[in-house]
Amino acid sequence: MSRIGKKKITIPDNIAIDIKSFEISIQGPKGKLSHFIPDFITLQNNTNTLQLQIKSKEKKLQALYGLYRSIINNMVIGVSQGFEKKLIINGVGYRCYLENNQLVLNLGYSHPIYIKTPQNISIKVENNTYISINGIDKQTVGEVAATIRSMRPPEPYKGKGIKYIDEIIKRKIGKAGK
Template identity: 65%
Template structure:
């Protein structure tokens, strides 16, 4: 049994949820998101709670049950509070800046790297080394943060590169001299 799938989702007062057949739409102060459920999952709205149930009892349906509940819960959190990821650039001469909406990274390559954020994602740069990514869709925020980090991942010898603010880099000892 999926323990996560059995939990009910509590809907805050500022959020409006609409269920049409197998599509659920969540509308809140930050925006609107929708998700199409598979036919093996049913959803019911009772007062200010959403309850998911499964039509079948096989292993795949159990997995989808928990996944669907997590996605819908993240939609509710996203339209009410939003999600954010913070990145830190470390290294001599490494910096970032915004040109309009696109992010420009100067991280040791012969050319600047441009990152174009998708619709609904905002990027802020503080002190040229702190990058803040905000949005209502948790998956998109995480994917953009991973794409930015992928440009120059932190290396283990000096720790130069782009890392998450709370990430610990396992350092290696360099080559020993004679």
């Protein structure tokens, strides 16, 4: 049995949950999220907790049981607190700014890179080198951050590129002379 799937999801007071046959909708102060739940998982809604139960003990279904518990828990956290990823740009002449709901990155290429901001995601730029990505959907926030990072990943010799704030880049020693 999945250990994660067995855990109860605690629901804050300002969160409203609506469960229809195969869909769960969660609404909170930050917004509303909904997700489809497969038929082998049943949801039990108590006053301040939500419990998932599985109908079969097959190995593949147990793995999905824990996955859906994590997805629903992330939805509850997202509509109550939200998620945030922070990136930092290192490199001489590397900078970014916002223009017409697009993030513009100057990363040493011959052209600027434009990244359109998806719905329900807000991007803030501080000091031309710090990027903050906020939203209620954890998956979308992570995907946007990964897309921005992939435009110029950090390299190990000088540390130039885009990295997460808490990311540690192992530095390498350059070529030694004779």
